[in-house]
Amino acid sequence: MARGLFSVTRTTGAGATALALVLFLALGTLVAVALRAEGAGAFTVADLAALRFTLVQATLSAALSIALAIPVGRALARRSFPGRGVLVMLLGAPFILPVIVAVFGLISVFGRSGLVSQALLALGLEPISIYGFHGVVLAHVFFNLPLATRLVLQGWLAIPAERFRLAASLGFTARDIARQLERPMLREVLPGAFLVIFLLCLTSFAVALALGGGPRATTIELAIYQAFRLDFDLGKAALLALVQFALGAAVALIALRVALPPGFGAGLDRAVSRWDANTPMLRALDAALITLATLFLVLPMTMIAVDGLPALATLPASVFTATARSLGVALASVILTLALALPIAAWSVKSGSRLVEGVGTLTIAASPLVIGTGLFIILFPITDPFALALPVTALVNAVMSLPFALRALVPALGQVEADFGRLADGLGMTGTARLRHLWLPRLARPLGFTAGLSAALSMGDLGVIALFASPDAPTLPLQIYRLLSAYRMDDAAGAALILLVTSLALFWVFDKGGRVNADA
Structure with missing residues (x-):
């Protein structure tokens, strides 16, 4: 004892x-x-704009990541194909990808001289710009879509196969399965996924520094950096940091209250063939979703290698x-x-x-x-x-x-x-x-x-x-x-x-x- x-x-x-x-x-x-700090910090119009921009971009980034992850995760959950395991593993790569490297890859694809802009120019259209609000959101979705997809996919695979077999014996349609099995699972998984992604976007610094930075595209974290580096206003920096910390804590509490506990029970972990998604249209839709998501995630990393290899010698x-x-x-x-x-x-x-x-x-x-x-x-x-x-x-x-x-x-x-x-x-x-x-x-x-x-x-x-x-x-x-x-x-x-x-x-x-x- x-x-x-x-x-x-x-x-x-x-x-x-x-x-x-x-x-x-x-x-x-x-x-x-x-x-x-020599004096108490005070919120200025620029600080309020940074707070508003931070909340809007973090909310939109998290919402888009979740909204795109649901169909992609569902497609991966109900399809089996060669290389599926490798693809699921690659979904974790952007999360550990250095931010400045990912930004460079995104510029190579979506910048004014990138692949997308070149294609638009060939069609007689104006090139796009990756800088500003939409660039920050795009980069955050690139980083967090794989994380959201992995979380959603994990929730789908956690539904016991016996539930699907029972649904088949009861003659459930795809709509019935969505209502009785998939939506309750999403209700459990999505609040936590939204929380994590929102907090990651809330404290984002390098993305905003590289792609934002203007008066209309400044996050709280970037405003803290500017208060330190440019103004050496420690009072303002402390106030902004306190606001950011309070926002993160509040979102965490909200997510804990709205999340539901698991309600499916245990199963025997046996695989099941998803009969409800076996139509040609749904197979084509899932293939298109998986292909587009793969291109969105892999193409910037490929461009990093294409652009970087010739420069290594010099x-x-x-x-x-x-x-x-x-x-x-x-x-x-x-x-x-x-x-x-x-x-x-x-x-x-x-x-x-x-x-x-x-x-x-x-x-x-x-x-x-x-x-x-x-x-x-x-x-x-x-x-x-x-x-x-x-x-x-x-x-x-x-x-x-x-x-x-x-x-x-x-x-x-x-x-x-x-x-x-x-x-x-x-x-x-x-x-x-x-x-x-x-x-x-x-x-x-x-x-x-x-x-x-x-x-x-x-x-x-x-x-x-x-x-x-x-x-x-x-x-x-x-x-x-x-x-x-x-x-x-x-x-x-x-x-x-x-x-x-x-x-x-x-x-x-x-x-x-x-x-x-x-x-x-």
Whole structure:
């Protein structure tokens, strides 16, 4: 009994320490910025416009992503074809794609000299512009349509096959199935999917920086950046960050209240042939939806390779130096993410409280720019904060990856403790022995996925480093942004290809490493 109590006590202590650090980074840094401000911030007309633009673009981006994901997810759920598994796997690629790389690919397809504009010119029509409101929404849909499709597809595949067989025996039509099976599932899945996508668009920075930025296309996050970088108005930055955090928390509460619990029960997980969608028209419709979605997601990434390959031989040395710098930041971010996520996940499982996990995910609504600035304000009396730009960037990237890490680790660790926890307690397995012999082998897959996701997201991040990097020490995303700003498009294309390959390789190596000899 003493050993069990000791185990719980150590778990609680480590988890509380990690959670306290997360709370400090999410809220303490905001307080530091507000206290450092010389006067209280006040909303101007431009700030109200930024708030309105943020809400409209986040709402529209999330709504479009969800609306497009429903037919695409339904088509994937009821069709079987060669390469389907690979296609579903590729749906995760845009989520880990560096934002600045995706923006470059979208410009190659939808920009004024892109494929779409060239086709319009050939038809005698005016080319389109990707910059401004519609460009920001387009980029957000590109990033979040795959995520929404995966969530919706998971909901469709979770409906037990026995429900469809029962519907067939009762003579249900396609409309009956939609009303009795599919709509209740969507009612359960969509609020959570909308929440996640809305929050991701709410705190978007690099997309707005590259494709927006004008007075009519400024998000709150970009307004925070401008308050820091251009005006050094810490009061306004703190006020905007507080508004952004409150919006994120409010949306989270609304989504929790409108979401419904699962209502289908368990099944035997047997595949079923969807007779209700076996008409030639519906088969053609599903094929068209899958093809269009694939082209929308794959074509920009293909254009990155097409544009970038010829430029690799002439890239300046600064690109490769920035690549090494970004790799170091990414690897440090992985270590910090796991060091925070494991204790918090363990405390959440041991306590049986979802509040611990909920507090750990607060950073999804926080502004990474404010977190970074707060840390620099705190460090300034002690040391030169600009010398710590890269470590601070790694730490901020780690806490921004934490919500995704907890969603992967908490359920997996809960299952491990449910299956083997009593046996481990009986053997007196606590502390590092429990971690080494029980948790790490059984959590190899979610840990590998978490490490890969954290590395890829950190590798492509263009956030805190845009504020505090010295001119001669940029990361690769910042170097690409500088090349784009200088209209060195060929060099930017080559650097974007390097960033794309490196980010995907990091995710693949860590994720595959988590699957080798994994027992879970």
